[in-house]
Amino acid sequence: MKLSVRMVVVLTSVGLLSGSFLATVGILTKERIEINKQRVIEEAIIKVVPGTESSTKLYEAKDFKVYGGKDPDGTLIGYGILVSGIGFQDKITLMLGTNISLTKTTRLEIIEQKETPGLGAKIEDEDVFLKFWEGRDCSQPISLRKPAVKTAEELAASEVNTITGATISSESVLKIVNNSVERLRQLIKEGNLQKGEQDAR
Amino acid sequence: MELVAIFISAILVNNFVLYYFLGICPFLGVSKKIDSAVSMGLAVTFVMTITAVVSWAINNWILIPYGLDYLKIVSFILVIASLVQLVEMFIRKVSPPLYQALGIYLPLITTNCAIMGLALLAALREYGFTEAVVFGIGSGLGFTLAIILMAGIREQLDLADVPEPLKGAGISLIVAGIMALAFMGFIGMIK
């Protein structure tokens, strides 16, 4: 067989074999990968909207998705906003739970962050940061309390606590949250949220 | 503003070499002299920019629409290998002395994690076309910056009294560590 023909034949065969092998592997693993992705979101929604039995996706844009948490009767009981924004070092992805009227926060969950270990990374810490985000008044922009306080009682209704030594990470989270609450408020006002029965994806 | 953030972040804050650990092999191998460092850096930047464009096109026009996500790794690396081959032929024709200077390092750009890393990160972050291009240029320049800085330091190190076991890769890595620390000063530039 002439060399150039052989080269083409070999390359094509290798390519085809690889392609078909990968197609099989791809199809076999596709479903599980989808399920894994869904599970992360569903677990987050259950955490941020207490009492959620099922969820639906109400809006989707790049780095900004709104989910609705529904109780066993199917009534919408809260929103879970999955949003990404810039942090101190890298991207922060979080989910914020609010009530239907967008007046109170329920809970904040940090999904992904790459902040400075030991400092900014404390945004994932329950006692130092996350617990201060529960039940905040978000009908107006939330603000950061500086310097940090020890107990939640010392905070005003629309204040959250700073992490000592990680002001910028705290401020980044704040900015992401305020922007997304405002954005959701706009969406609701313009009537752009789907009332559909899609499952959360 | 978003594009500027991507650009600055790729060069300084999330420097490909000092933060993402991409491109270490050429970083250690070609950084002995400033001249070759500059050439390598520019060649890599050039390949990275084109790779950003082509991989974006393949991902968004073929892979995603037809659900062929599992072919991403294979197609990206083949694109990169072909691009490097083309660049190599181009340089050989246009500037033989440059070709001689870069020697073995040109084909090694194929296995340079920085290029593949660029394509993968741009796809992961779902960048649009302009964002991908800016990211490609920015990360290439970041790599170039790191490699030139390293070459400058190593030219000085050649004259210093480095303990025998640390000569070469050992001391280069330690220097890289200090550089990485220094670059941490850029964190928080983007808000």
Add this chain to the structure above:
Amino acid sequence: MPARSIGQEFTKGLWSENPVFRQLLGLCPTLAVTGWVINGLAMGLATSFVLIFSSLVVSIIKKLIPSQVRIASYIVIIATFVTVADRFLAAYFPDISKDLGPYVPLIVVNCIILGRQEAFSSKNSVGRSLIDALGMSSGFVLALLVLSSIREILGSGTYLGHQVMGSWFKPWIIMILPAGAFLALGILLGIALQIEKKTKSRV
């Protein structure tokens, strides 16, 4: 050159030709994922999978591939197994997959793998190629384990997630950061070379 025994074919990957400490290959993932032992271990095993199977395939079909297209063929074969490893992790170990991020796909440009195909599997029997791949893989996993153990113990005071240092220990955060990775590896390389020098001078 006298033929190596089967045993030597394996052990060379562990020390004398250790891919990381002696050949300085595969440094990108070595630095990137060794902040935590579990990640270093996972990366090592994934890379081993790709190296072993790629070497097997390349060695089996080595006579069929014309020299001019060998690199391209190796790349496709390696990329195929990398994709398998990546999909497998994403499907069955999603947490680790997320931690390792883009570094699993980056196994495809890990110079160790392409290097072994070019230097060894394409020129040796299937049996020997398998042993070589196993040796190199073990050497790589060993290197990752050493580096990640140092970084996790010093950087977080834990090992595989379990606290091992008492509360008196203030973690050296730098060990988790990129800077610490560079520094630790640089020093380890120095130590490895020093040991090598000492053993050589005794012979």
